[in-house]
Every structure is written in C-alpha cells, then in structure tokens.
Amino acid sequence: MVRTAKSAPYLGNVGLDECAEHSKLQNVLVGLHPRDDFTEADLNRCAALLDEEGTQPRMFGPILWQDNYAHLPSERLLELARKLLTKANGSDTLLEALSMKLHGKDPLEDALGPELRKLGLKAAAKLLLGDHEDPGGSKDYSMECVIKSALSFDGNDAEKTEWVDAIFSHIDEKYGFIHSFEEAIETTAGLMPEAFLNRVFQGTDDQHHRRIYFIKKGGIRRSPLAKISVANLIAWCQQRDPPAIWGLVSSGIELWEKFDGNRGGTSMSTVAVEFLEAAPEPEVVLHAYADRVSPSSWSGSRADVMQPRADAIAELTQHKREEIARAARTVSDRLTKEIESERARERQEDEEWEQRFE
Structure with missing residues (x-):
C-alpha cells in the first residue's frame, strides 16, 4: 500500500521511482515526497513528468513558494516556472504560486525578482x-497580485508592453465588455496610466469604438479607470488637443457620492468636480456627466433616480467660475426636459398597466 505524503520518507527512492511510473500516482507525485527533505534529485524525478502529456501542472505550484523548497537552486526553480508556462493550465498554476509567494510581503520588497x-x-x-x-474571481486575485508586483518595479519593459497588448486584444475580442479579470486590468491602468490611456485611443475605428465602450460601460462593478488618479487623468488630457477627449475620459470617473441629507443622499464627487474645473471646455465634460444621470439598472421610477443626480449637477449653476455656471445651466435645462419626458413615459406606462385590469 502506498503511504500518504506525511509518511512518504518510507517509500525511498525506488518506491518513488515506481510511483513516477504509475499513471494514477503521477499527478500527486510531488506530495508523495518527504516535504522536509525534498532534494534536487526529487525535483528531477517530478519535473520529468512535465514532458508527459497527461501531467497536471497544479502539483508543482508549492515548489515555487513554500519554504520547504526554498533551499533548491534558484535557477532550477526558474526552469520549473518556465516549463509550467508551456503547459496547458500552467499559467494558472504559475500565477497562483507567485501570488502565494507575495502573500504577506512588503509591497516595497521585490519578493519575486x-x-x-x-x-x-x-x-x-x-x-x-x-x-x-x-466566475469566482480567484484567478483574477492571483493575477492582480502578480501584476501589481511586476508593474511596481523597473525592468521587463517588453513584457509589460506585451501585457498591455494582451489587455486590449482581449477588450477588442469581447467588444469592449469585460466580465472577468477586472481587478488586474484596473491595477494595470492605475500603475501604467499613460500607456493604458494611449492604447484606449489608438487603433482602427472599430477598435476605438470598442475601447470607448469599455471605458464607459465595460466593467461590471465600476469604471476600468477607477484606479487612475484624477491628477494623472488631467495631466494626460492636457497633453491632447481635442476638447472631446475630456468628455470621453470623464465617462470613466467616479461621478456620484452618497451622503446623509437631501436629494436622496447624492452629490457630485470631489474627483468629478476637480476634473471639470481643469477642463478647457466645461460644457463638454458636463454633458458627459449628464449622460450618466440615467441609471443602467433601477427599481421603481427611473425619473426618481435621475432627479437627485440632476439636482447635484444643477448646484454647479452657482459655481464661482462663470463658464462652469453657464455650462451647468445649459446641461440642467437638458436634464429637466429628459426627466419630464421620462415621467410622462412612466405615467403613460402606468395608465396602460391599470387599463389591463379594468
């Protein structure tokens, strides 16, 4: 009878060699070795299985991060990591192992090298x-941990560019709607804001359309630009000529803040106001903000959701800068008409609903 990993030292080299030949034991071979005395010869025995088609890479993950294996030559561990990268599902295993290696480490410490x-x-x-x-977000968690570390230190410029290329290839393929790996993408935007924003506005017309959609509506929980500071957004926009750029970028800013008070607890965020005040043409930005007054999902009356947001924008009619106050009046007039139209539509819908039961 084959012993468990805890009693594996009794297997001996001959027994472990036999396990390596057994089809049902090959994918647990690493765990059959003595954890406190795992030698380079043991690594050779296990790594040889990566040349076998049916070998699952997952069992090799602990070798890359657990202290029990830290004594192994670093070059051999790198060799194992490179080999995993060539295997099906090896990327998952490698990212999970590297994220575990980073767990609990000081972010200022280059724990990976x-x-x-x-x-x-x-x-x-x-x-x-x-x-x-x-679906569970576990891969995104591992990926985000590794990406955050990889982008926080100098070097690997070619691989960083390849990573950004991969993000936008993924965005283009998904027509701008991203439903997984959001944290890793947001972290990339936050740590490489200029490269990320440059890529949004590059490409063919079709790619441009998909990438703008991604900025506006592509994320499930929040804007993909959420981790880019408003200072970086402003600095990037100031280097571009078309004022329309400000409107497009503003669609990715966190717009509303909640508070206890009137207007259903809604006000315009300080970030949104700061971006607006930096814009060369405030009306362009305010119209972009107004486009987001109508919710994408709601219960009850949509007009009731829109009203406190419109009121928050209307407060800007009292702004100390006349060009902002003037733009706010124009946009507020637009929103008043849109909300009135929505209320009329809701009343008609309610009347039609009631008539069905008369």
Whole structure:
C-alpha cells in the first residue's frame, strides 16, 4: 500500500521511482515526497513528468513558494516556472504560486525578482488571451497580485508592453465588455496610466469604438479607470488637443457620492468636480456627466433616480467660475426636459398597466 505524503520518507527512492511510473500516482507525485527533505534529485524525478502529456501542472505550484523548497537552486526553480508556462493550465498554476509567494510581503520588497516578474507577466498575458472563465474571481486575485508586483518595479519593459497588448486584444475580442479579470486590468491602468490611456485611443475605428465602450460601460462593478488618479487623468488630457477627449475620459470617473441629507443622499464627487474645473471646455465634460444621470439598472421610477443626480449637477449653476455656471445651466435645462419626458413615459406606462385590469 502506498503511504500518504506525511509518511512518504518510507517509500525511498525506488518506491518513488515506481510511483513516477504509475499513471494514477503521477499527478500527486510531488506530495508523495518527504516535504522536509525534498532534494534536487526529487525535483528531477517530478519535473520529468512535465514532458508527459497527461501531467497536471497544479502539483508543482508549492515548489515555487513554500519554504520547504526554498533551499533548491534558484535557477532550477526558474526552469520549473518556465516549463509550467508551456503547459496547458500552467499559467494558472504559475500565477497562483507567485501570488502565494507575495502573500504577506512588503509591497516595497521585490519578493519575486526580475525573472519571476517577467514570467508572471507572460503567464498573465497567456491566461487572459486564453479566454479562461473566472466566475469566482480567484484567478483574477492571483493575477492582480502578480501584476501589481511586476508593474511596481523597473525592468521587463517588453513584457509589460506585451501585457498591455494582451489587455486590449482581449477588450477588442469581447467588444469592449469585460466580465472577468477586472481587478488586474484596473491595477494595470492605475500603475501604467499613460500607456493604458494611449492604447484606449489608438487603433482602427472599430477598435476605438470598442475601447470607448469599455471605458464607459465595460466593467461590471465600476469604471476600468477607477484606479487612475484624477491628477494623472488631467495631466494626460492636457497633453491632447481635442476638447472631446475630456468628455470621453470623464465617462470613466467616479461621478456620484452618497451622503446623509437631501436629494436622496447624492452629490457630485470631489474627483468629478476637480476634473471639470481643469477642463478647457466645461460644457463638454458636463454633458458627459449628464449622460450618466440615467441609471443602467433601477427599481421603481427611473425619473426618481435621475432627479437627485440632476439636482447635484444643477448646484454647479452657482459655481464661482462663470463658464462652469453657464455650462451647468445649459446641461440642467437638458436634464429637466429628459426627466419630464421620462415621467410622462412612466405615467403613460402606468395608465396602460391599470387599463389591463379594468
């Protein structure tokens, strides 16, 4: 009878060699070795299985991050990581292992080193382009941890560019709607704001349309630009000529804040106001804000949801800068008409509903 991993030292080299030949034991071979005395010869025995078609890479993950294996030569561990990257599902295993290696570490400490960071970027790009689903978000968690570390240190410029390329290839393929790996993408935007924003506005007309949709509505929980500071957004826009750029970028800003008070607890965020005040043509930005007054989902009356948001914009009619106050009056007039139209539609819909039961 084969013993468990805890009693594996009794297997001996001959027994472990036999396990390596057994089809039902090959995918648990690492765990059959003594954890406190795992040698380079043991690594050779296990790594040889990666050349077998049916070998699952998951069992190799602990070797890359657990302290029990830290004594192994670093070059051999890098060799294992490179090999995992070539295997099906190896990217998942590598990213999970690297995220575990980073767990609890000081973000200012380069816990991975340049070579593992490079492989982490490659693994992330491969996983993203592989169209893997991530319903629970665990892969996104691992990917975001590794990406955050990889982008926080200098070097690996080619791999960083490849990673950004992979993001926008994924966006284009998904027609701008991203439902997985959101945290990793947001973190990339926050740490590489200029490269990220540049890529949004590059490409063919079709790509441009999909990428703008991604900025406006592509994320499930929040805007993909959420981790880019408003200072960076303003600085990037100031380097571009068309005022319309400000309106497009503003669609990715967190617009509303909640508070206890009137208007249903809604006010315009300080970030949104700061961006507006920096814009060369405030009306362009305010119209972009107004486009987001109508909710994408709601219960009850949509007009009732729109009204406190419109009221928040209307407060800007008292702004100390006349061009902003004037633009706010124009946009507020527009919103008043839209809300009146929505209330009329709701009344008609209610009347038709009541008539069905008469």
